[in-house]
Amino acid sequence: MSDVEPEVADADAVERAESDADETASRAVENPILEVEDLEKRFGGIVAVDGASFAVEQGSITGLIGPNGAGKSTTFNCITGVHQPSGGRVVFDDEDITGDEPHQVANRGLVRTFQIARELPEMTVLENMMLAPKNQIGESLWRSVLPYFRDEVIEQEEELRERAWETLEFFEIDHLAEEYAENLSGGQRKLLELARALQTEPEMLMLDEPMAGVNPTLERKLLDHIHELREQGYTFLIVEHDMDVIMNNCERVIVMHQGAVLDRGTPAEIKANEQVIEAYLGGEV
Numbered sequence: 690m691s692d693v694e695p696e697v698a699d700a701d702a703v704e705r706a707e708s709d710a711d712e713t714a715s716r717a718v719e720n721p722i723l724e725v726e727d728l729e730k731r732f733g734g735i736v737a738v739d740g741a742s743f744a745v746e747q748g749s750i751t752g753l754i755g756p757n758g759a760g761k762s763t764t765f766n767c768i769t770g771v772h773q774p775s776g777g778r779v780v781f782d783d784e785d786i787t788g789d790e791p792h793q794v795a796n797r798g799l800v801r802t803f804q805i806a807r808e809l810p811e812m813t814v815l816e817n818m819m820l821a822p823k824n825q826i827g828e829s830l831w832r833s834v835l836p837y838f839r840d841e842v843i844e845q846e847e848e849l850r851e852r853a854w855e856t857l858e859f860f861e862i863d864h865l866a867e868e869y870a871e872n873l874s875g876g877q878r879k880l881l882e883l884a885r886a887l888q889t890e891p892e893m894l895m896l897d898e899p900m901a902g903v904n905p906t907l908e909r910k911l912l913d914h915i916h917e918l919r920e921q922g923y924t925f926l927i928v929e930h931d932m933d934v935i936m937n938n939c940e941r942v943i944v945m946h947q948g949a950v951l952d953r954g955t956p957a958e959i960k961a962n963e964q965v966i967e968a969y970l971g972g973e974v
């Protein structure tokens with residue numbers, strides 16, 4: 690351990706990494722489904738996201754990596770309407786969704802899961818699934834008192850229920866449908882979270898640390914499901930700490946550091962950028 694690099698990169702290393710990032714402009718994606726331009730988010734004096742720009746290729750599994758505090762979750766929050774960005778632009782499917790409310794973003798086909806799963810513990814798995822829909826007519830209570838709309842509501846509920854069962858079967862947790870969410874293991878909660886996200890019939894899913902606290906067997910399963918869904922045409926943007934998971938499963942990787950994008954490219958390209966890896970990820974790769 691005599692020739693260990695200093696933990697914080699020197700100014701030269703930062704400059705080299707940044708000029709490398711400029712050179713990767715040629716790595717721009719061809720058919721972006723999501724484009725983030727100069728995104729900025731301030732919390733009082735803290736600049737959590739500081740001019741982040743990147744694009745996600747339609748139909749890809751893209752990884753978003755970076756050390757703790759790099760601004761990954763805040764970026765997710767700004768894209769999906771959980772936070773209002775302080776600046777910049779978010780374009781999804783060629784439409785400007787900057788500052789849209791979470792349900793509007795979900796209605797457009799972009800959904801996310803949270804670093805800490807947000808299932809409702811005192812409801813069953815199936816009930817959790819039924820609470821995740823978009824455009825639910827039943828939401829407008831007054832309509833349900835009119836006979837015509839009541840039929841429509843019932844019909845829509847049946848469709849939802851069917852979809853819920855299909856999704857639970859796909860994730861092999863249909864045997865848990867009547868179980869209270871609070872009785873699920875950590876890994877099963879992650880599956881439920883993903884299943885709920887799919888209830889909204891999205892085009893793209895953003896997963897914030899989907900493998901955290903998941904045992905290796907279930908992790909493999911989750912990854913297989915993600916690949917299978919990608920084959921069906923879904924796009925994924927995944928925040929994940931495990932570099933092997935990112936490098937082995939993503940065709941594109943975005944590296945964030947201090948609120949900005951430091952590099953982006955294929956896993957091979959990111960791995961080749963030793964300055965990035967050593968200076969910012971402590972040589973984890």
Ligand code: ADP
Pocket residue numbers: 732735736737738755756757758759760761762763764
């Ligand atoms: P990551 O997900 O990459 O670990 P975060 O986006 O969670 O990073 O955090 C980026 C920075 O923003 C951190 O310094 C964090 O403390 C700060 N931050 C995140 N959310 C808030 C908030 N709601 N209020 C104040 N500061 C926040």
Ligand code: MG
Pocket residue numbers: 761762763804
């Ligand atoms: Mg985070």
